[in-house]
Amino acid sequence: MLELHQFEASHYAEKVRLILDYKGLAYTKVEVVPGIGQLELFQKTGQRQVPVLKDEDIYIADSTAIAEYLDRKYPEKPVIPTDPKQKALCMIMEQWADDVLGLDARKGLIACLSQNPNFRTAFLPAITPPPVKSLLSGLPVNLLGNLGAPVGLGADSVRETIKHDLRYLSAILADQAYLLGDQPTLADFAVAGLTMYIKVPMGSYLNLPEGIKGEGVPGVSDSPEFDAFWAWRDKLYADFRDGTATTAVSNSDSQRPTSISID
Numbered sequence: 001m002l003e004l005h006q007f008e009a010s011h012y013a014e015k016v017r018l019i020l021d022y023k024g025l026a027y028t029k030v031e032v033v034p035g036i037g038q039l040e041l042f043q044k045t046g047q048r049q050v051p052v053l054k055d056e057d058i059y060i061a062d063s064t065a066i067a068e069y070l071d072r073k074y075p076e077k078p079v080i081p082t083d084p085k086q087k088a089l090c091m092i093m094e095q096w097a098d099d100v101l102g103l104d105a106r107k108g109l110i111a112c113l114s115q116n117p118n119f120r121t122a123f124l125p126a127i128t129p130p131p132v133k134s135l136l137s138g139l140p141v142n143l144l145g146n147l148g149a150p151v152g153l154g155a156d157s158v159r160e161t162i163k164h165d166l167r168y169l170s171a172i173l174a175d176q177a178y179l180l181g182d183q184p185t186l187a188d189f190a191v192a193g194l195t196m197y198i199k200v201p202m203g204s205y206l207n208l209p210e211g212i213k214g215e216g217v218p219g220v221s222d223s224p225e226f227d228a229f230w231a232w233r234d235k236l237y238a239d240f241r242d243g244t245a246t247t248a249v250s251n252s253d254s255q256r257p258t259s260i261s262i263d
């Protein structure tokens with residue numbers, strides 16, 4: 001069976017989970033232990049990031065490379081159009097989602113970590129010792145301050161950037177079902193996955209604490225301006241995301257993360 005080496009809280013892994021579910025491919029999630037587990041990935045793929053797909057003895061790193069591999073090896077329900085112009089639009093949009101939207105969303109997450117105790121602990125690895133989690137969730141907002149501000153990631157400027165992104169997407173989706181027309185493509189799955197930190201999807205798709213579902217960047221996740229966008233994403237999840245893949249851990253439970261990693 002296919003194995004997806006991942007962090008449950010990784011938005012690039014979420015993009016791949018959406019694609020695997022859309023294509024109806026069975027897979028096991030292998031939860032990578034930050035630090036030690038990433039060393040294993042490095043040995044297999046020459047890089048340390050998730051997601052990595054393992055298909056028999058082949059390892060593929062990077063969500064875009066994984067999507068391309070899946071369409072080649074499992075051509076049913078393709079996510080990359082064959083028409084050259086549609087393909088070009090799809091790949092450009094996907095790249096924008098990966099390189100712009102995903103990074104803006106990550107900045108949004110950092111900016112609101114200080115404000116939401118649930119967020120502070122939800123994106124820690126599952127095996128983080130409970131005392132560390134409760135210590136972090138108990139830190140008062142005024143002690144943390146605006147975490148991102150000193151490095152130019154103040155909550156207000158990040159919020160405005162994310163609003164720009166969602167306005168562009170909402171304009172495209174105003175009169176069509178998907179970003180390229182009437183069929184879902186890699187562009188849609190990239191955008192849906194990489195907005196995970198802006199608003200965590202509701203439902204049982206993600207093995208994350210219930211308290212953060214539906215939560216996200218304040219002023220964006222709860223703004224009526226983006227209701228249609230979130231309704232679009234909810235429908236994509238309802239139609240295509242499965243969420244029943246089982247999870248294994250890449251190393252023994254006795255091993256502890258050597259770093260706290262959300263990205």
Ligand SMILES: N[C@@H](CCC(=O)N[C@@H](CS)C(=O)NCC(=O)O)C(=O)O
Nearest residue numbers: 010011012049050051062063064263
């Ligand atoms: N371009 C990569 C980005 C993957 C990425 O940024 N992965 C993050 C998790 S969201 C990661 O593994 N971070 C850990 C690290 O960099 O050590 C993709 O599309 O898969």
